[in-house]
């Protein structure tokens with residue numbers, strides 16, 4: 188009898204594993220979240236029928252599936268049932284704790300000093316978003332007259348304030364009264380350098396409109412009306428760099444080089460996203476973004492080199508490279524273009540898994556918007572992905588102004604239909620070809 192029971196159990200287990208689906212995310216059967224939705228991604232056999240809380244789940248032809256569930260506060264019991272296998276997940280929703288908003292405290296203006304290069308001066312007291320007015324240099328003097336949370340308020344000129352993180356400045360005992368010395372413009376073949384010199388390091392901002400770069404320096408130590416503005420006409424394709432030496436700002440604006448033929452004379456940094464311990468997104472089939480990014484990058488390198496471009500890679504193996512190092516590699520090689528390659532996933536779990544699909548291209552500086560648009564067009568046409576748009580985003584690798592930089596999210600790893608596409612064998616080569624065509628279109632002013 189005992190033998191017989193064991194035999195039956197073995198048969199049942201055998202059937203179970205033969206037909207079992209696999210849940211890739213969430214990884215844990217018990218989790219605590221504060222989001223409104225939870226999503227499940229995984230893989231199954233096409234023939235399998237899967238229900239999540241009695242709702243039938245769509246399974247793509249490669250077995251990928253994704254499903255989101257609206258959560259109620261407290262415990263949510265989620266039952267996943269297939270022909271032969273049932274799993275139960277318990278997700279506890281703890282509604283987000285309401286943060287008390289910090290209040291503005293004003294005080295008598297005091298002089299502070301910036302303690303490191305590249306400290307963001309922001310239009311609002313928030314660490315994130317598109318609120319950067321400039322990146323200040325070490326030893327820049329600031330007039331600070333208030334604080335809010337983790338930020339100090341910087342007085343620039345009459346009714347004109349900015350914000351800087353408290354950790355980027357320290358109080359200064361120096362009595363300073365910066366004096367204006369001179370301005371100068373030098374013109375070269377494909378570049379112009381504009382200089383403004385003061386006796387001390389004072390803050391600056393840079394804005395752009397369609398035609399001009401607007402560079403402003405502020406001297407509130409002398410008067411609240413003391414603003415020096417330079418309006419610089421932009422070339423059609425350009426990049427620029429700002430340096431500060433003692434009290435002298437030098438803004439160098441370069442016209443984007445015109446290649447002799449194909450891509451000769453152009454330096455392109457290819458940045459395969461993530462790597463090493465940082466896997467990036469996880470797809471429905473349990474696949475890792477970092478690997479696909481590198482496959483595309485390798486193919487792209489070959490295509491661009493064949494057209495004569497000088498190609499630099501931020502990584503050529505499965506290694507962790509910091510964002511700062513990726514930027515440094517591009518800058519040290521005087522890159523004209525920076526192409527970061529990624530695959531997307533749902534940023535937080537408040538969205539419908541099926542709505543988020545297709546190709547998006549991100550840029551930060553206005554000089555990179557045109558390339559983002561051209562790449563979105565060439566990729567969506569070649570791969571037949573949905574146009575998910577070009578968007579501005581404050582990604583560290585896109586913030587430098589001394590190259591034209593974009594970040595491509597070729598497809599969504601959390602979307603079952605996109606998953607069918609990116610798991611095809613020729614996906615990396617097709618994507619690389621589409622990016623190459625996009626770069627050529629950008630150089631030839633074609634969309």
Ligand SMILES: [Zn+2]
Pocket residue numbers: 460461467468476529530531
């Ligand atoms: Zn990524």
